[in-house]
Amino acid sequence: MAEDDDSYWNSSSAKGFSWDDSSDSVVLPSASISSSSSNTPATDLVTFEAGLSTSSQVADRVREATKLISAAAELPEPSISQLVGLKDVRKLEAELLTVRKNYAKLQQDRFQPSSATQTVQDMVLGRPFSLEGFRSLQDKEGLLDSALEWGDGEVVLAVAIMLKNTLKRSKFLAIMSSRQEAADQLISHMVVRLELREVVDLLVSLDRSHEAGVVAYKQAVNTNSLEIRSRNLKQTLVNNLKSHLDADLVVEQINLSERLAPVINGEVGQVDRQAGSLVGASVLKSLLYLSTHHYGAAENLLHSPLALRKMHRLTDKQFTWVSLRARAVGEAWDDCLGP
Numbered sequence: 224m225a226e227d228d229d230s231y232w233n234s235s236s237a238k239g240f241s242w243d244d245s246s247d248s249v250v251l252p253s254a255s256i257s258s259s260s261s262n263t264p265a266t267d268l269v270t271f272e273a274g275l276s277t278s279s280q281v282a283d284r285v286r287e288a289t290k291l292i293s294a295a296a297e298l299p300e301p302s303i304s305q306l307v308g309l310k311d312v313r314k315l316e317a318e319l320l321t322v323r324k325n326y327a328k329l330q331q332d333r334f335q336p337s338s339a340t341q342t343v344q345d346m347v348l349g350r351p352f353s354l355e356g357f358r359s360l361q362d363k364e365g366l367l368d369s370a371l372e373w374g375d376g377e378v379v380l381a382v383a384i385m386l387k388n389t390l391k392r393s394k395f396l397a398i399m400s401s402r403q404e405a406a407d408q409l410i411s412h413m414v415v416r417l418e419l420r421e422v423v424d425l426l427v428s429l430d431r432s433h434e435a436g437v438v439a440y441k442q443a444v445n446t447n448s449l450e451i452r453s454r455n456l457k458q459t460l461v462n463n464l465k466s467h468l469d470a471d472l473v474v475e476q477i478n479l480s481e482r483l484a485p486v487i488n489g490e491v492g493q494v495d496r497q498a499g500s501l502v503g504a505s506v507l508k509s510l511l512y513l514s515t516h517h518y519g520a521a522e523n524l525l526h527s528p529l530a531l532r533k534m535h536r537l538t539d540k541q542f543t544w545v546s547l548r549a550r551a552v553g554e555a556w557d558d559c560l561g562p
Contacts, residue, residue, distance in 0.1 A: 339369040346370075346378045354385050363390070364398060367405060376408055383409040396428050403429075414438070419445075423463065432463070439463040440473065447502055449484040453477050475506075478534055483509060486526045490516075506535045507545055514549035 337345070337356070343366070345352040357366050363386055370378045383405045386395055399406040406429060413422045419442040426435035439462070443455035456477045464470050483501045490498040496516055501509055513520070513528040520527040532542045550559050 339366040343369040436463040449480040453480040514546040
């Protein structure tokens with residue numbers, strides 16, 4: 224039994240490859256594991272068998288594929304109607320001719336700018352456009368006039384910005400002075416972007432000093448430091464608000480800022496008083512604060528309520544009502560009774 228098993232495992236039915244072999248087929252050996260003893264059960268037999276492909280079958284398949292390829296190559300080229308369906312061939316040919324004409328026109332006009340009206344229309348409708356072709360002053364004026372005729376603010380703004388970036392300042396101001404609507408669009412855009420200094424210069428150049436003063440004032444008070452605010456307001460008053468209708472109000476704000484700045488600095492340690500709230504306070508609110516914490520201060524002191532009343536010319540009703548309210552909140556009833 225043992226000798227038979229050893230001879231089985233040591234033997235092989237596989238045949239090596241030889242160039243002298245006349246057969247073109249490659250035969251896989253039939254691999255099987257079986258017991259040489261009749262006592263081994265049939266269920267323990269495992270057999271692997273592979274089908275064999277002959278050279279004639281392979282040649283038949285190759286010939287069949289060759290015939291199919293040749294037949295496909297000999298088919299006629301499909302027509303337009305076969306490619307696009309059952310549409311009218313003449314209609315398709317007409318459309319193709321139109322496309323070719325349009326393409327030829329685009330090739331011819333690719334270096335020529337569109338008209339001002341067509342460019343503005345493309346801008347309004349969201350189509351591709353270019354402003355590079357408008358180089359002369361006359362073309363740029365015509366483009367701006369077309370934008371104003373359409374009445375689209377974004378288009379007017381885009382053209383105005385283009386003029387601002389491409390023209391000399393003198394020519395740009397000449398165009399804007401005769402087209403105030405375009406100037407308004409540009410100024411609003413610059414204010415939103417906080418380009419206030421450029422806005423002031425533009426308004427002054429356009430002889431709109433009143434609006435220039437308002438913008439300059441807005442720029443001057445854009446700080447939380449009363450010292451800097453007072454200095455900015457003085458400079459603005461000299462440069463832009465000298466003959467302004469509200470020049471007196473600006474002077475009063477300067478006086479109030481100069482009075483409150485030392486008061487706030489002197490009460491840094493008094494956290495409960497919240498002196499920082501006086502940065503943007505009005506005259507009456509400042510009076511309420513001074514009447515609450517410095518009611519009995521002498522008139523020659525900056526934090527005196529009486530001095531504040533005298534400088535800003537408050538009426539008796541204004542001063543009495545605010546002071547009475549401040550003393551009542553502090554429960555200083557003797558001060559409420561008066562002399």
